[in-house]
Amino acid sequence: MIGTPLVRVRGLTKTYGDRVAVDALDLDVRAGEIVGLLGANGAGKTTTVECILGLRRPDSGSVDVLGLDPAVDGDRVRRLVGSQQQESALPDRMRVGEAIALFRGPRAATVDGLLEAFGLADQRRTPFSALSGGQRQRLFLVLAVLNRPRMVVLDELTQGLDPAARRDVWDAIMVLRDAGTTVLLVTHYMDEAEALCDRVVVMRDGRVVDTGTPEQLVLRHAGWATVRFGTPVHESGAAGPHVDRLRRLPGVRSVVDLDGTVEVRGDRGSVAYVCADLVHGTVPHDLTVVMPDLEAAVLALLTSKTPPQRPAPVLITNGALR
Amino acid sequence: MSTSTLPMTDPTAAEVAPRPLLGSVLALVGSELRLVLREPLVLAFVFAFPIVTVLVIAGSFSSDDDGFGGVDPSHWYVASYLAVVVAAIGLVMVPVHLAAYRERGVLRRFAAAGFPRWSFLLAQLAVGLVLTLVASAVLLAVAAPVYGLPAVHDPVRVAAALLLGALAFTTIGLLIGSLVPNARAAQGLGLLAFFPSFLLGGGGPPPAVMSDGMRRVSDLLPLTHVTDAIREPWLGTASGLGHLLVVAVLLGVALLVCARSVRL
Ligand SMILES: Nc1ncnc2c1ncn2[C@@H]1O[C@H](COP(=O)(O)OP(=O)(O)O)[C@@H](O)[C@H]1O
Ligand SMILES: [Mg+2]
Numbered sequence: 160m161i162g163t164p165l166v167r168v169r170g171l172t173k174t175y176g177d178r179v180a181v182d183a184l185d186l187d188v189r190a191g192e193i194v195g196l197l198g199a200n201g202a203g204k205t206t207t208v209e210c211i212l213g214l215r216r217p218d219s220g221s222v223d224v225l226g227l228d229p230a231v232d233g234d235r236v237r238r239l240v241g242s243q244q245q246e247s248a249l250p251d252r253m254r255v256g257e258a259i260a261l262f263r264g265p266r267a268a269t270v271d272g273l274l275e276a277f278g279l280a281d282q283r284r285t286p287f288s289a290l291s292g293g294q295r296q297r298l299f300l301v302l303a304v305l306n307r308p309r310m311v312v313l314d315e316l317t318q319g320l321d322p323a324a325r326r327d328v329w330d331a332i333m334v335l336r337d338a339g340t341t342v343l344l345v346t347h348y349m350d351e352a353e354a355l356c357d358r359v360v361v362m363r364d365g366r367v368v369d370t371g372t373p374e375q376l377v378l379r380h381a382g383w384a385t386v387r388f389g390t391p392v393h394e395s396g397a398a399g400p401h402v403d404r405l406r407r408l409p410g411v412r413s414v415v416d417l418d419g420t421v422e423v424r425g426d427r428g429s430v431a432y433v434c435a436d437l438v439h440g441t442v443p444h445d446l447t448v449v450m451p452d453l454e455a456a457v458l459a460l461l462t463s464k465t466p467p468q469r470p471a472p473v474l475i476t477n478g479a480l481r
Numbered sequence: 482m483s484t485s486t487l488p489m490t491d492p493t494a495a496e497v498a499p500r501p502l503l504g505s506v507l508a509l510v511g512s513e514l515r516l517v518l519r520e521p522l523v524l525a526f527v528f529a530f531p532i533v534t535v536l537v538i539a540g541s542f543s544s545d546d547d548g549f550g551g552v553d554p555s556h557w558y559v560a561s562y563l564a565v566v567v568a569a570i571g572l573v574m575v576p577v578h579l580a581a582y583r584e585r586g587v588l589r590r591f592a593a594a595g596f597p598r599w600s601f602l603l604a605q606l607a608v609g610l611v612l613t614l615v616a617s618a619v620l621l622a623v624a625a626p627v628y629g630l631p632a633v634h635d636p637v638r639v640a641a642a643l644l645l646g647a648l649a650f651t652t653i654g655l656l657i658g659s660l661v662p663n664a665r666a667a668q669g670l671g672l673l674a675f676f677p678s679f680l681l682g683g684g685g686p687p688p689a690v691m692s693d694g695m696r697r698v699s700d701l702l703p704l705t706h707v708t709d710a711i712r713e714p715w716l717g718t719a720s721g722l723g724h725l726l727v728v729a730v731l732l733g734v735a736l737l738v739c740a741r742s743v744r745l
Contacts (some may be wrong), residue, residue: 212593225492235497237595244593247586252519253512261512262594264500302594309492 163190165310165341166211170220173206176243180206182365183220188310193332193342195352197457198362204345205245207362210316211343212242225309228313238264241303243296245314245345251288255298258287264306273301277331310341317351327335329354349454359453361460368460373453380459381451383412383424386433388443390419401440408432427451502597509596509604523574527616531565534684535624548689552716555628557687560712562624563643564683566616568704569726570609572648572657572678573671579605579658580667602655602743609651610644617643634717642710642725649703649732652739659743678704703731 164186173181181203188194196204209215210222213233222229229236249258259270274280277297282290290298296474303311313332317325325348335342346352352364353373354361360370369376390401402421405414410429415422423433430448437443507670517523535558549557582588591601602632621630657674661667679685681695682704688696700704706727714720 174691214589214592227492234499234595237490237593238497238499239492239508242593244586245590247590247593249590250516250587251581252516257515261508265498266495266597309496 163224164188166343166477167191167223167372168207168211168220171207171210171217171222172173172219173210173215173217175190179365181210181217181469184362184365184367186360186367188341188343189285190310190341192357195356195359196343196345197347197349197352197359199347199461202362203365204347204362205314208312208343208345209463212237212240212312226295236369238306239309241306241308241311243299243303243313243316245309245318248295249287249298252286254284254286255358256283258298258302259402262302262305267306268304273305276334278300280328291324292320293327296320296324296328300328300331300335304335304340310343312345313333313342314345315347316344317346317348325351349452349457353453361457363461376456376460377451377453379456381453381456382459383452384427384430385449386423386430386446388421388437388446389447390416390443405433405436408436463480500595500597500600502600502603503575505596505600506603506607509591509600510611517608517612522731523578525611527566527569527574528619530569531562531616531620532623534565535562535620536627539624539628541590547649548687550689550718552718553631554687555713556631556716558684559621559624559630560708560715561683562620563617563711564646564704564708565679566613566620567646567650567707568675568678568683570612570647571618571654572675573654573668574612575605575609575651575654576661576667576671577664579655580634580661581664583659584663605655606648606651609654610647613643613647613651617626620680631716633715635714635720637642638714638721638725640709642707642714642721642728645725645728645732646707646710649735650707650729652732652735653703655743656735656739659739678702681705683708703728706731 164187166186167183168186171181171184171186174177184203184207186196186207196207198204210217211224211229213229213236216230220328224236225234225239253261255274259274259405263270271280274283277300278303279294279297282294282298284352285294287295287298299316300311300313303313316332317328320328329351332342332344336355344356346353356373358370358372361368361376366451369379371379400416402416405411405421405423408425408429409432410427411423411425411433412429413424423429425433428448430450434446434448437446539555539558542548544553544555546554547695548554549585592598624630642644654671657670660666661670681691681699682702688699691699706724710721710724710728713719713724
């Protein structure tokens with residue numbers, strides 16, 4: 160079912176005063192996929208989401224949500240798109256059941272099933288203020304899908320949660336994924352995006368710097384896998400036979416031996432060859448393997464010295480701007 | 482789960498059918514009233530404070546005190562109690578409530594959930610009105626056995642004054658609540674507006690014992706007009722129409738400013 164575009168953003172630009180929050184952004188969300196919108200704080204993620212929901216009016220560019228323009232038809236868009244807004248709470252004394260009763264529309268899903276699926280079946284009478292952080296976010300998930308929207312937008316759903324509560328919320332999002340729900344997931348946690356997203360879009364200073372599956376971004380930007388271990392003193396030395404042999408293994412890029420600690424860098428496959436080779440000698444007791452992950456990839460993207468270039472206008476020789 | 486059968490066709494009419502305005506307002510009113518009843522600070526300020534005021538002030542004057550134009554002081558103060566309720570709701574409860582909802586993102590949640598644009602403000606007006614009526618009734622029920630209530634000379638005008646006064650002050654409260662940056666500022670500003678209004682516009686000394694300066698300030702206070710618009714037709718000392726007109730104009734202006742400047 161993945162394929163039909165539900166959201167299509169082209170050239171979205173939004174400024175606050177003279178501060179450019181979103182700068183010529185393109186974004187697609189297709190039916191059935193979980194898209195992660197990643198970037199540091201202030202990258203423009205929330206502003207993008209608010210433009211998609213019709214809660215903010217873009218300065219320029221086009222936004223299409225299920226054939227509707229949110230700036231014109233915001234009310235309809237918000238009926239089709241369930242959302243969890245960043246930093247938006249419920250009244251402290253409102254109970255879970257009351258919140259659901261207030262927010263449910265005529266097309267609402269059966270509440271019992273939802274509360275069961277998101278682990279809130281016993282919390283119906285609990286006031287919002289007495290819910291744990293994880294329970295609050297799961298309640299927001301229930302409210303986001305309550306009226307059977309075409310897709311849901313979740314902005315920093317796990318911000319400020321402890322690791323265990325974050326895992327609970329991830330499980331809840333996997334419930335959505337298994338149900339085929341389309342999700343735009345805004346986060347600045349890379350492990351979250353790696354665990355949940357089919358595709359990620361990385362933003363920096365209001366622009367998209369790269370997009371692809373987590374695996375693709377890892378391949379492109381995360382650098383090499385590293386195998387590190389100590390060698391017995393008598394075997395060390397930069398030109399030792401040990402080092403030479405490792406250097407010739409498939410996929411290995413570099414081998415350095417620094418005061419008895421050998422560091423082998425290479426592609427992911429090289430790790431298998433290096434470890435297989437180590438089995439033939441004394442197996443080192445301090446072996447560490449660092450695989451490239453999305454965190455490393457995005458960190459590289461977000462900290463690279465050259466900021467993302469805006470595509471320059473193409474000049475034709477006679478000077479006319481194409 | 483029902484989310485598994487997402488259709489891929491264009492949005493259907495049922496999917497984008499708007500939340501009806503009236504239904505949304507009613508749902509919000511019900512929800513808000515339930516929440517108010519769980520809010521001890523609001524209950525104390527809107528229900529208990531005016532009652533304490535009544536018991537203390539109306540009992541402080543002897544019934545032949547001549548500062549009240551021949552009226553028994555405990556009767557003269559009945560309109561003041563009701564005005565205190567109106568001011569407590571409009572100047573303190575509503576602004577703090579609205580500012581807190583905006584600060585905590587509750588309003589954004591309503592907007593994102595497709596509640597019609599004015600449904601929350603309309604619901605607040607209705608809640609302000611209901612609370613005014615309930616708190617007034619409770620207050621009169623407490624005052625009646627203690628001091629006795631004077632006969633109502635012109636019930637229609639008294640009711641009109643209470644209704645318009647409650648709406649006007651709730652609207653002013655919504656204005657304050659939407660203009661201040663946060664709930665603490667709303668509380669500060671609200672109390673700053675409440676106490677002078679309370680002391681000079683209803684619950685304080687009668688005009689006869691005020692200095693010229695105090696009386697001039699008193700005449701300018703919106704709450705004074707609400708108090709007089711209730712008192713005069715209740716006691717039959719005058720029609721109160723002039724004051725009622727001032728309150729009506731105040732409501733009109735407040736509504737207009739509210740509609741133009743309040744964002745959700
Ligand atoms: N209402 C606002 N007024 C002024 N500046 C804003 C406003 N909202 C966001 N910004 C600024 O716009 C930039 C992008 O913010 P935001 O979209 O919230 O980013 P993110 O969600 O990625 O953290 C930031 O520099 C932020 O300070
Ligand atoms: Mg944000």
